Amino acid sequence: MMKRYLNFTLIALSLGVLTACSGAKTSTNETKNETTTVANESKAETETKKAAESETKAAESTNSNENTATYPMVIKHAYGETKVEKKPERIVTIAWENNDTPLALGIVPVGVSAANFGKVTDNRLHAWADEAFKKLGVDKPNVFDDTAGLNFEEIGDAKPDIILASYSGISQEEYDTLSQIAPVIPYKEKPWQTLWRAQTIENATPLGLEKEAKKLVEDTEKLIKEKVDARPEIAGKTAAFVMISPEDLSKFFLYLPSDPRSAYLQDLGLSVPESVSKLAKENTEFYTTISRENSDMLKDVDILVTYGTSEQLAALQADEILSSIPAIKNGAVVFMDSTSDLAGGGTPSILSIPYNIDTYLDLISEAAKKVK
Numbered sequence: 001m002m003k004r005y006l007n008f009t010l011i012a013l014s015l016g017v018l019t020a021c022s023g024a025k026t027s028t029n030e031t032k033n034e035t036t037t038v039a040n041e042s043k044a045e046t047e048t049k050k051a052a053e054s055e056t057k058a059a060e061s062t063n064s065n066e067n068t069a070t071y072p073m074v075i076k077h078a079y080g081e082t083k084v085e086k087k088p089e090r091i092v093t094i095a096w097e098n099n100d101t102p103l104a105l106g107i108v109p110v111g112v113s114a115a116n117f118g119k120v121t122d123n124r125l126h127a128w129a130d131e132a133f134k135k136l137g138v139d140k141p142n143v144f145d146d147t148a149g150l151n152f153e154e155i156g157d158a159k160p161d162i163i164l165a166s167y168s169g170i171s172q173e174e175y176d177t178l179s180q181i182a183p184v185i186p187y188k189e190k191p192w193q194t195l196w197r198a199q200t201i202e203n204a205t206p207l208g209l210e211k212e213a214k215k216l217v218e219d220t221e222k223l224i225k226e227k228v229d230a231r232p233e234i235a236g237k238t239a240a241f242v243m244i245s246p247e248d249l250s251k252f253f254l255y256l257p258s259d260p261r262s263a264y265l266q267d268l269g270l271s272v273p274e275s276v277s278k279l280a281k282e283n284t285e286f287y288t289t290i291s292r293e294n295s296d297m298l299k300d301v302d303i304l305v306t307y308g309t310s311e312q313l314a315a316l317q318a319d320e321i322l323s324s325i326p327a328i329k330n331g332a333v334v335f336m337d338s339t340s341d342l343a344g345g346g347t348p349s350i351l352s353i354p355y356n357i358d359t360y361l362d363l364i365s366e367a368a369k370k371v372k
Contacts, residue, residue, distance in 0.1 A: 069208030075185060079175045082183045084162065084206045091207065092160035092182070094150060095168030097349035099125075101203035102164070103132035104216055104350045108141070111158030116147040118344025126344045128355040150174055156181050166202040167194040167260070193258045193286050196348045213350075220353055221267075227357050228269040233368045234361070239270035239303040240327075241346075243287075246312045249319055251291045254279065254298075259286035264348045265305065268357075268364060273300045296324045302371045303327050303364065305334040307343060332370040334363045 073084040092111040093099040099112040114124040121130040124143045133141045144154045150170070155163070160182040169191035170178070178184045185206055187194050194202065197217050204213030228234060241262045243253040255262040257272055257280050266272060275297050279288050290297065304327040312335065316328045323329050336343045342363075345356035 069205075069210065071208075073206060073208075075206055077186050077188050078190070079172060079186060082179075082185060082206075084183055087208050088160075088162035088206060090159055090161045091164065092155055092158050092162070093164045093203070094144070094146070094155070094178075095165050095170070096347060097126070097129070097352065098164045098167055098199065098203055099129055100132070100349040100351040101166075101200050101213065102207065103129060103136070104200070105204060105207070105209050105212055106136065107207070108133065108136045108138050109164075110160060111142040111144055111155060114143050114145065114147050115344060117338070118346075119339055119341045120344075126352065127341055128345075128351040132351060150178075152177055152181070162206055164203045164206075167192070167199040190258070190284070190286075193260075195260050195263050196350065196353070199260075200350045216350055220350060223354060224267050224357065227361055228267075231269070231361055231365045231368075234269040234364055237270055237302040237368050237371055238273040238300060239265045239305060239364075240273055240276050240298060240301045241265060241305045244306050244308070244312075244316070246308065246315055249292055249315070249322060251289055252295075253287050254290050255287050256280040256283060256285070260347050261305075262286075264346075267348075268361060270303065270364070273298065273302075275300050292319075292321050295322050298325045298327075301325055301327050303332045303334065303367045305336070305346075305364075307338050307346075308335050309337055310335050326372070327367075330370045330372050332367040334360075334367050 069087070071084060071086045075082050075084065091102050091107060091109045093102065093109050094113045096113075099109050102109050112125070112129075114120075115126045115129070118126060121127055123130050123133070123141060125133070125141070130141075133139070142158060144151045146154070155178070163178050163182050163184045165178075165184060165186045166188075168187060170184075170186055175184055175186055183206075185202065188198070188202065200217055201210060201213045204210055241255040241259070243255070245252070254276065256276065257263050257266075262272075262276075279297075282288075304325065310333075313328075313331060313333055316333070317323050317331070327333055336346050342356050342359050345352035345360070
């Protein structure tokens with residue numbers, strides 16, 4: 001699902017990007033003072049009214065087919081289990097791109113977390129989510145002010161009857177607090193390690209739309225295969241996703257296959273290097289730190305993917321030790337500008353994949369052609 005890198009950029013990335021660009025940072029931030037006023041409640045209700053109306057229409061359309069889900073429904077997860085008494089109608093999503101699942105299913109959430117990495121729109125969302133809202137008739141969705149931590153007050157004001165957070169890093173304390181507002185669906189096992197297929201299905205299941213979600217996943221898999229097959233030069237190449245700070249090359253972060261960014265590279269036709277597989281067996285986190293002196297352990301990496309711009313390549317190649325990594329030596333590095341759509345889409349979701357896949361694969365294709 002690693003905070004960013006080593007100086008301000010590294011720290012920012014350690015806190016935001018490492019935690020899988022983890023959407024709203026949901027670890028140990030203090031709960032904001034609950035000074036809800038009548039004005040705030042009125043504002044929240046106004047902002048969510050249109051979303052709720054659109055959601056109801058979309059839900060009716062989505063469920064025109066026979067729905068086999070039964071309630072009450074019990075869903076097991078990392079913090080125990082959540083009982084969903086009836087089909088939710090007011091859906092809130094928190095953290096990284098959990099809003100994409102209901103949106104892809106034609107349902108408008110009554111409140112969502114703000115996007116906190118990559119290019120964002122005036123509505124503080126990634127472009128694919130903002131476009132999905134607009135297609136469902138909502139120009140101004142209710143987006144929480146939560147990039148510095150969960151905003152329990154605004155979440156409560158949205159009056160949800162379920163809170164989706166399959167891909168997140170919420171703590172036990174945060175889960176307990178959220179559960180006082182509405183039933184919560186957190187990650188199944190470990191924070192920030194829910195891959196895009198599971199995120200889609202796990203967020204859809206309590207909505208009674210597991211079957212529809214699986215169909216979305218199947219369609220997306222077909223799209224990915226079609227796009228990858230059109231770029232045969234990618235086949236057989238190994239790749240790793242890292243985070244390197246140009247201001248401090250003494251160490252860097254390596255995302256492991258349990259992280260959605262790293263796992264997505266396999267969907268895109270790339271293989272996991274043996275060195276990365278070995279490190280994954282030794283770690284339970286979604287990332288590990290590698291010192292500059294040990295960078296030669298990645299000598300079996302053909303392509304590197306990282307955040308930044310291509311201007312950083314010269315500095316990496318000029319470093320005697322880092323240039324021992326074949327991908328750096330050959331210039332087979334994919335750079336994701338942190339202000340781009342792709343930076344947000346590097347951590348994939350059911351909506352971000354079709355939006356960004358051509359851009360991503362074109363960059364990988366260019367890198368693959370440099371492999372020697």
